[in-house]
Amino acid sequence: MSDLFGVAGKRVLITGGAQGLGNMIAERLLCAGAEVIITSRKLEASQEAAMALQAHGKCIGLQADLSTADGAVALADQIKALGEPLHVLINNAGKVWGAPLESFPDKAWPDIMSINVQTPFTLTHELLPLLSASATTGDPARIINMGSLVGHVVEKRPAFSYAASKAAIHHLTRILAAHLAASKITVNAIAPGYFSTRMTASMRCRPGRQAARNRT
Numbered sequence: 001m002s003d004l005f006g007v008a009g010k011r012v013l014i015t016g017g018a019q020g021l022g023n024m025i026a027e028r029l030l031c032a033g034a035e036v037i038i039t040s041r042k043l044e045a046s047q048e049a050a051m052a053l054q055a056h057g058k059c060i061g062l063q064a065d066l067s068t069a070d071g072a073v074a075l076a077d078q079i080k081a082l083g084e085p086l087h088v089l090i091n092n093a094g095k096v097w098g099a100p101l102e103s104f105p106d107k108a109w110p111d112i113m114s115i116n117v118q119t120p121f122t123l124t125h126e127l128l129p130l131l132s133a134s135a136t137t138g139d140p141a142r143i144i145n146m147g148s149l150v151g152h153v154v155e156k157r158p159a160f161s162y163a164a165s166k167a168a169i170h171h172l173t174r175i176l177a178a179h180l181a182a183s184k185i186t187v188n189a190i191a192p193g194y195f196s197t198r199m200t201a202s203m204r205c206r207p208g209r210q211a212a213r214n215r216t
């Protein structure tokens with residue numbers, strides 16, 4: 001029972017792990033004994049972040065643009081080419097678009113739905129053989145999708161496509177969990193509240209927001 005939640009020796013892919021929440025997750029998993037692969041759109045950024053994370057364990061950085069399904073397939077090909085097992089896929093990379101309803105642009109939909117919903121699906125699809133190969137009844141492979149509280153509750157921030165994409169990834173998670181249970185792969189979603197990252201920088205700049213935060 002003591003290692004029920006142990007990750008020592010597991011190989012974990014975290015999309016977008018060069019910064020933000022993905023980077024925080026990478027650090028904690030490395031400290032717990034996992035090997036981690038992180039990605040960034042910029043090879044240099046992923047390699048620099050991986051070098052810093054190496055202080056905690058074995059970490060490598062890959063380049064991946066996950067704004068299209070082709071980009072997700074290309075990342076899966078890089079992972080397969082490493083020739084190592086894969087135990088955990090964390091679909092963390094994501095994007096937000098905020099604008100008032102009156103001026104919310106059409107182009108804010110395809111981008112956001114692609115990286116927040118379609119890419120996790122495509123990566124799951126492409127990496128299934130690797131994940132299946134490392135899965136056992138007692139120790140299933142894991143897929144973790146990054147959702148959000150705003151996929152559950154209505155909040156005032158006008159991020160229409162983002163909130164819809166997070167609700168979509170929550171439901172896609174349920175569907176994939178049902179489909180993949182028989183393959184010994186669990187699929188779960190995390191729905192974080194607010195974290196101070198680059199994604200939430202614009203929220204911190206809103207008048208009154210910082211004062212309100214300082215009061216808490």
Ligand SMILES: NC(=O)c1ccc[n+]([C@@H]2O[C@H](COP(=O)([O-])OP(=O)(O)OC[C@H]3O[C@@H](n4cnc5c(N)ncnc54)[C@H](OP(=O)(O)O)[C@@H]3O)[C@@H](O)[C@H]2O)c1
Binds near residue numbers: 016042066197
């Ligand atoms: N911060 C919060 O309060 C919060 C709350 C709920 C959920 N989340 C979710 O947590 C996840 C991480 O967000 P974060 O807060 O850590 O924001 P962040 O610091 O802006 O990180 C976003 C990550 O996504 C990657 N990314 C963005 N566009 C990409 C693309 N086209 N191709 C490949 N990678 C791309 C970025 O990689 P590069 O820039 O290095 O290429 C970066 O690592 C997201 O799914 C977000 O929706 C965050």
